Amino acid sequence: MSTSPDLCIIGAGTLGVDLALYARRLGASVVLADRDRPEQGDAAQQALRMASLVQSAKRAQDMRRAPELGVGASEFKLSAKQVAERATRLVENRIRATSPEILTAQGVTVMRGAVSFVDGRSVLVGDITIKPGKIVIAIGGAPAIPDIPGLGDIDVFTLDSILENQRKLTHLVIIGSDAAAVEQAQLQRRFGAAVTLVPHGPLLPDFDPEAVSLLLAAFADEGISVRTGARVVAINKRSQGIGIEIEAEGGVRETLDASHVLVSAGRKVDLGELDIAKARLRPGANSSRTIRPVGIAAGQEDWSAARAHGRAAVDALLGRRRSNVDFPVPxxxxxxxxxxxxxxxxxxxxxxxxxxxxxxxxxxxxxxxxxxxxxxxxxxxxxxxxxxxxxxxxxxxxxxxxxxxxxxxxxxxxxxxxxxxxxxxxxxxxxxxxxxxxxxxxxxxxxxxxxxxxxxxxxxxx
CATH class of the missing domain: 3.30.390.30 (FAD/NAD-linked reductase, C-terminal dimerisation domain)
Structure with a gap:
């Protein structure tokens, strides 16, 4: 095992594994530092789990809409438990394809243990110090929780926990305006819950307004309530259910009766747990000519964008000239x-x-x-x-x-x-x-x- 590889990738989530294999294909020697725990918010695994859930929900919606296509309506039973179990099986099957044994067979050195910087050129993995030529930080991040009075008094769904939910929800209030919040709104509605989406700002601000308006029309047809321009200002825990106080434009307040709350407010990454201060980066910077954060650590939560950005970072660190073909990532x-x-x-x-x-x-x-x-x-x-x-x-x-x-x-x-x-x-x-x-x-x-x-x-x- 070389303790002076060309590249060390910190974080053995799907992105870290992908970049390690990519760097190996370029001929670099690679150490993958596995922190011996799942990386929170693994974008690829979440995308696959979400895709499975969406397909189950689509089948249910297709059955509801069958009469529109001349097919008689029929009764059907949706099992939230079986739907969740199928998504879990898909993810587990993909994880097996990138086991340490398979990675080792492809030339990637996998090291397990707590990871921390010794200085700008050295990293401690467990009790072994390595001195790689370049370092990529591909760790995950915990869901961010907004500061709303009363939110800390209730059990809140995050994008991580709701993907594993096996219960039918009664009335879900979603706080968030990003793609994940919108996706969950339709998914949970198709699973039978009443859904109210409170965006806390412009809905899908990175997308064309005309496109967003078409989606909102579809949501209205499915019975999803979107409180555009509203914010949650307080949450009251009750013996039965949850009281959600929202404030609309103009200061008008209203209280919603909810059974559950989902927060979709992005993720926060704690680079301090890597002792990154010892890397002696310039003030306010998390990267240098030898150290690059990617994925969630660089603010890229979308899987496709994170992989494209990560591979570009590997190319730059290894001194590889990018081809003239630059694929825009949708x-x-x-x-x-x-x-x-x-x-x-x-x-x-x-x-x-x-x-x-x-x-x-x-x-x-x-x-x-x-x-x-x-x-x-x-x-x-x-x-x-x-x-x-x-x-x-x-x-x-x-x-x-x-x-x-x-x-x-x-x-x-x-x-x-x-x-x-x-x-x-x-x-x-x-x-x-x-x-x-x-x-x-x-x-x-x-x-x-x-x-x-x-x-x-x-x-x-x-």
Missing amino acids: RLVETEPGIAQIGPLAPRAGKARAGDTILRENMAENDRAAAMGNDRGLVKLTLDGKGQIQRACVVDPFAAELAGTLALAMSRKIGLAGLADLPLPRPSLFEVFSRLGENYLAARNVSTKGQGGRTLRRWLGL
């Missing part, structure tokens, strides 16, 4: 319909440039979406003067898959015109891209010279 809200956002919102993207165009297509005009009964959605694109996609927003039950295609097109510099001739079966959800491409071409004032140039390139196979 931000997702895993609801039905789902929302996928690629790139910053227009107000955050800076001043609009001359020639920028916004195109949109309603999924109501898509034959496949209409046949599935899921035609509430849209695709909205912002293009530059050359027809390259700069930003995108997708609202659809298959938003993740549609957004993946757009991300690939953006990374490969395939303009919207290039999507007009996609060879697609009919009907297909992906027809929305060819329709957008056709609309873009129809709106352009293409000169005869430009048409001739395109024809020549086509004949030459360029």
Whole structure:
């Protein structure tokens, strides 16, 4: 075992394991420092568990909506215990695939024990000191709990604990405005609970407002109460249930009767438990040329974004030049319909440039979406003067898959015109891209010279 590896990754959650294997594929010697406990908020495991729960809830919702598709309604029984057990089994099966024995066989040295910095170049794992060339911090973080009077007097669900809940809830009040809060609102409603969402600020502030409005309309249809603009100002523990006092815009107060409360307010990471002060980083910094926090430790709670950021950090630490292909990572809200956002919102993207165009297509005009009964959605694109996609927003039950295609097109510099001739079966959800491409071409004032140039390139196979 080398005590001077090229790279030491602190934290053996899914992200730490992924980055360790990635670094090994690049030829680096790697020590994975396992703190001998689960890393809180393991994004990949939570995403898989959530995906399992969402599919169970979707099946229940499909049965409720069956009469809309001409299928007679039938009675069904939903077992919260069996649903939770299935999600647990899926996660456990994935964990086995990254056991220490398998990691060792792939060249990763796994060391277990308490981890702490000795100085800026040395790390103590258990009772062994190692001196790696570079260090990645991939530890988890505990759920953040807001300071609300009375909240500490009751048992509160967090995003960690509610994923393992095996009881049917009566009335769940969710405090939060992020994607996780919104996802849980629909999930728990489909599992039979009454749900009230109190955002504590703008709902889904990183997503297109038009997309959010479509999701809110779907929530209203499912009976989910969203108190936009309201805040929880006090919580009163009762002998039966919980009193939730909320304050709406204008100062109007109201008390809700709840059975349970879920808080979704992000996570907090305690780097102090690693004795990071001994690394002698510059004041106010948690990173240096040799030390990089990633994932939750760097404020990246979404699994896809955390992995992309983590791999970029490994590349930088190992001195590996990134390829010219930069894949934009969609931000997702895993609801039905789902929302996928690629790139910053227009107000955050800076001043609009001359020639920028916004195109949109309603999924109501898509034959496949209409046949599935899921035609509430849209695709909205912002293009530059050359027809390259700069930003995108997708609202659809298959938003993740549609957004993946757009991300690939953006990374490969395939303009919207290039999507007009996609060879697609009919009907297909992906027809929305060819329709957008056709609309873009129809709106352009293409000169005869430009048409001739395109024809020549086509004949030459360029």
